[in-house]
Amino acid sequence: MAGRCITLFMWGYQVSYRIHIRSLVHEVLKHLGAPAEAEVLLVGARKPTSTSPNPVCVEPEDGKWPLALFDNLLDSVESTYKDHDLQSMFYSDDASMHDKPEWMRRDSVRTSVRNALKVFDTEHDVTSLCGEVRRIDEYYVTTVIQIPNSTFSQFPPLPDRPVDGRRQGYGYRSLIHAALFAVLHEATKELQNPDPGRFTHGSVRSAQEVIRVGARNFLHTPGLSIGRNYFYNDLFDALNLVASLMYEGTKSVGNLILVNPESECVEFLARFSEPVPLHEPRWVRKVLQMASTGMGIVADSRHIYGLGKLKDSHDAYAAQDAFTATFLDHYHWELRCGDQVLIRSHYGVPKLPQEPFEKVAFLANYARLFPRASPKDGLHLWSLLLFQMSQQHGSMVVVAEDALSEASRLGKQGTRIEPTRLTESLLRSFSCIDGTILLAPDGVCHAVGIILDGEATDQCTPSRGSRYNSGIRYVQTSEARRLAIVVSDDRTVDIIPRIRRLVSRSKIEQHVTSLEGATLDNYHDSRNWLNDHRFYVNAEQCVRVNRSLDRLDSMPREVGLLYIRTDRFVVDPEMDESYLTD
Structure with missing residues (x-):
């Protein structure tokens, strides 16, 4: 069997590692209800004492992300390291002082890679999210997820806010950001294992678990936004628990307004003498029963202060200083900022806000x-x-x-x-x-x-x-x-019968053509996309896809290479041109 030669070599399982993380990204996006269109790449910066011939390595090395993007990466890393904020930081324990140079170098690599990708992001209309850096043998490696900006057009994030020195920041801008950074956290943990990518089954959380982690992290955003002193709590699970509770046989329906109770945008209709703890779900559910149409229960990240509403003149979305959790039905709620719905949860399953059908x-x-x-x-x-x-x-x-x-x-x-x-x-x-x-x-x-x-x-x-x-x-x-x-x-x-989405004719052709030129190293993307869109492939394209699959099946494979054969494509009798766009 012929083996695969990796020119930009960092470690032996870098290909399977990248493919596994990319598959997880796609599963997460699909479960959220977003288009499963994202790329994953790895960037490795050579450590200072290494004699490896490649200053920078990119996986995959098929040219989609040319090495020229990172021509000045090592110089950028050294410059960032030299001026790093931690240079003047002194820790009281010897272990932290010992680890500080490594922390600075990891962060410098991440910052430099993120800066190096800015031109690519602009030219290709994508957003790059960089994971934490870990050293594998001779290279400091970061995992990068690139997501099309069209996804953020379909599911708009909250506007960026200047941090102004706030250590805690204002939280994630969208559920998508929170979920993808949860994927990157899993990717970083895997990089710390021996031979990352060698044993992929069970080594990282499932897509559903990652989404729940992302939802919990995203639900810190209201608390971080409405006050300078935020005490971390698990608002996601708290809202799910309140939504699940009945009160004398009635379902949870009403609004919980998350806001600084001293803000001028709040109009109290009844204020409690003693605040109700937000971590007491049955008490919260009882108070929610009092909230009628046009009002809600006013709370911050720790307590409920009474019944009230936001003033009609206040633009909560522009200020990002008030969020509303609306309980829609039993175990069903959504979080809004102004009129924009940010997340929906049904029976504890978080989703992006969207109509069930296009x-x-x-x-x-x-x-x-x-x-x-x-x-x-x-x-x-x-x-x-x-x-x-x-x-x-x-x-x-x-x-x-x-x-x-x-x-x-x-x-x-x-x-x-x-x-x-x-x-x-x-x-x-x-x-x-x-x-x-x-x-x-x-x-x-x-x-x-x-x-x-x-x-x-x-x-x-x-x-x-x-x-x-x-x-x-x-x-x-x-x-x-x-x-x-x-x-x-x-x-x-x-x-x-179920509603089928319309699919771009040019996108189908793009993936068919890509599969025709694919090798065992890079066939996965197009094969997986076409497999998910079998219904839309016409007779002529089925012939071309099957010919490509036959060619891939017959290629010699190195021992241990995981290769899954694909069922051959046939024309769906219900398919016609009306399902295609452009």
Whole structure:
């Protein structure tokens, strides 16, 4: 077997290490609900006493990040080290004084690498996040995550704030930042192990665990922002616990306003004589019950001070001095700064704020499923979907091209009505009773409270309720075109058949072309992306992808190289050009 020669060699498992961290980054982004589009690279700066021939090493060494980016890296490291803030710092213990030079060098490498990547970031419209530096043999190594700025356009972070000498800072700017720095923390821990990247299974936390760590870290941001003296607490777990508690059979619904209680932006309606400790969840839940529409409970990072609200004239987002935790339903809450939602948590699972479905994808799928419906009909159904999701109880709406005849056939299992265009007010009334609301594609309602029929399919599952399974049976066993919108009691929303996102035609072609020129060292990125987007690959591209996979399968591999064969691509019969953009 042919072995792989690493020209920019730092250690023997640098390739598998990078691939493993990159896979973790993608899993984290997917679980958060963000596009899984990010790159990972390693940069190694030669230690001062080394005789290694390469001053700087980059992994991967395929030219995507040319060495020219780091031509002056070692000089920058030495200059940063010489002027480092810790140079004049004296510690009272000998161990810290002994470790101080190493701390300064690690930080100098990280700062210099971050500065060296600024030009690349600007030219490629990405943001580079650098992990802590560790020394491996002859090199000081940092792990770098690069994420497209388009991700931050889709999920805007809080504006940057000047730290002004504050040691604690103001916290992470977004859940994405917090989660990716949690990944970098795992990457740094792995660098401290012998032969990092050799044993990847179980060596770092799972994506779900990393996200929870990131969410906990991000929830320090309100406390750090609203006062100069912040006492660290686990606000993420505290909010989850309060959201999970019932009060005399009622769910947690209301606002908790995180703000400096002495701030002029707060208008108290009732102030407690003695503050309520925020770490007493049952007490907090009891107080939350008093918060009605238009007011909330006013708290900082430690106590609740009373009932009140923010003044209408105050711009909390611009000032970043007030945050609102809104309890939406049982075990369901979100954190806002002004009108911007920063994080949502449902049953303890943190997510980025977003609609369950993309509007453009919904309208495209609706037009494809019901070609006789007008664009206005699709927009009308979209608005009804949003209203249906906002209600505090479960419901189901079925759109069927044979709605008129189905209303007649199922009339004994519900209530037929004169054809009436469904409005939000009617939807509110009709969804108060059991059964399904039956519509035609133009939004005209023909029956309410309908009990659906249909035979069980492979997609029915005992893990979901009767509403979901009846929607599956009714839609999938019919030759007529139908669509079901199912909102379960736990606020889970499903559209049957499922809505597929639109995908860029040029991006598919880009990854197909990349795979055609790939080697065993760099095939992973394109192969993984195409594997996740099989539905969108056309017949001609399937042939090219399969030819590339055959070529990779036949390549000689060094002993011990992990290589996973890929199932061959076939055209999905439901795929057509309407799923593609540009």
